[in-house]
Amino acid sequence: MKLGIVGATGAVGQELLKVLEEREFPVSELRLYASSRSAGKTMRFRGEEWAIEPLPEGPLPVEVVLASAGGSLSKRYAPVWTQQSVVIDNSSAFRYDPDVPLIVPEINAHALQPEARLIANPNCTTAILLMALYPLHKAFGARRVIVSTYQSASGAGASGMQELLEGTRAFLEGQPMINRTFAHPLPFNVIPQIDSFQENGYTKEEMKVLWETQKILNNPSIKVSCTAVRVPTLRVHSEAVSVEFERPVTPEAAREVLAGAPGVELVDDPANGRYPLPHTATGKYPVEVGRIRKNLVFDNGLDFFVAGDQLLKGAALNAVQIAELLLERPQFRQALRSA
Numbered sequence: 181m182k183l184g185i186v187g188a189t190g191a192v193g194q195e196l197l198k199v200l201e202e203r204e205f206p207v208s209e210l211r212l213y214a215s216s217r218s219a220g221k222t223m224r225f226r227g228e229e230w231a232i233e234p235l236p237e238g239p240l241p242v243e244v245v246l247a248s249a250g251g252s253l254s255k256r257y258a259p260v261w262t263q264q265s266v267v268i269d270n271s272s273a274f275r276y277d278p279d280v281p282l283i284v285p286e287i288n289a290h291a292l293q294p295e296a297r298l299i300a301n302p303n304c305t306t307a308i309l310l311m312a313l314y315p316l317h318k319a320f321g322a323r324r325v326i327v328s329t330y331q332s333a334s335g336a337g338a339s340g341m342q343e344l345l346e347g348t349r350a351f352l353e354g355q356p357m358i359n360r361t362f363a364h365p366l367p368f369n370v371i372p373q374i375d376s377f378q379e380n381g382y383t384k385e386e387m388k389v390l391w392e393t394q395k396i397l398n399n400p401s402i403k404v405s406c407t408a409v410r411v412p413t414l415r416v417h418s419e420a421v422s423v424e425f426e427r428p429v430t431p432e433a434a435r436e437v438l439a440g441a442p443g444v445e446l447v448d449d450p451a452n453g454r455y456p457l458p459h460t461a462t463g464k465y466p467v468e469v470g471r472i473r474k475n476l477v478f479d480n481g482l483d484f485f486v487a488g489d490q491l492l493k494g495a496a497l498n499a500v501q502i503a504e505l506l507l508e509r510p511q512f513r514q515a516l517r518s519a
């Protein structure tokens with residue numbers, strides 16, 4: 181596959197290169213695009229240095245574009261890129277367009293129509309939540325979901341990680357902390373605001389979890405209320421989740437379902453201090469799930485805790501998995517056979 185990565189130098193872009201390498205994705209040609217600030221630099225892929233190019237105005241000379249350079253850039257260029265390429269877009273620009281499939285391969289690969297030219301990659305918090313919620317939903321029918329998140333600095337890109345590290349250093353040295361990326365200084369703090377506030381008092385990040393859950397599960401009646409909070413970790417989004425199901429459920433039955441679910445690792449042995457953690461979930465493809473217990477408020481209710489590397493399942497890994505689904509298309513299979 182001739183592949184282009186837009187935003188190659190960013191937090192997600194760097195992970196895309198690693199995931200493509202680890203999964204031995206068949207790349208016949210690679211084009212790396214970033215801003216003019218990075219033009220002339222190189223990035224390493226499969227032992228070789230690849231030049232970073234400034235993004236041209238027109239279509240890109242590749243079969244598939246993996247875009248991860250923000251919503252406004254995608255909004256502007258995706259219609260141009262789709263003239264020549266299939267676009268997998270990591271931004272929220274097209275996720276709510278009914279004609280654009282929003283795909284988590286373990287959940288709704290069937291929603292990826294063969295003719296789709298533009299495919300949206302979901303919000304990181306939603307993807308991580310659904311990896312655990314979907315298998316339980318299939319088994320017991322989820323009706324109402326309450327989520328509180330603990331989202332890491334890298335959710336705001338490379339600049340978010342840098343701001344957390346530099347702010348922590350400044351704090352320890354008694355210097356003022358500067359915040360440009362986050363609404364407040366993040367070190368030694370938690371910030372109950374991710375993205376902008378909406379008229380209903382929720383933030384956009386919180387509403388994305390509702391909108392995208394309903395779209396990916398193809399279920400407009402499932403109710404989700406989310407409180408999204410930024411915490412001073414570098415990587416991995418964690419989420420405390422309470423769910424009311426239609427059918428009776430026990431923690432044992434939920435554990436059995438999750439133990440067999442693709443992309444999920446059951447880490448649920450609290451007596452021995454084993455439960456999902458950002459430290460253990462960092463760099464890991466599966467999403468960790470644990471602290472599974474009967475919820476004391478809902479009938480047929482469960483509580484659990486999820487931790488997933490949002491740069492991977494919440495972004496780069498999911499995008500590469502979508503590209504792997506595209507490889508099954510006849511045009512790519514043909515090209516691979518003749519290569």
Ligand code: A2P
Pocket residue numbers: 186187188189190191192193213214215216217218219235248249250253336337338339
């Ligand atoms: P650059 O590193 O040259 O600024 P992150 O999400 O980690 O902040 O990364 C954003 C990515 O989007 C980076 O690769 C960044 O490149 C890239 N980017 C930002 N603005 C543009 C632009 N105008 N054209 C192309 N790439 C851009």
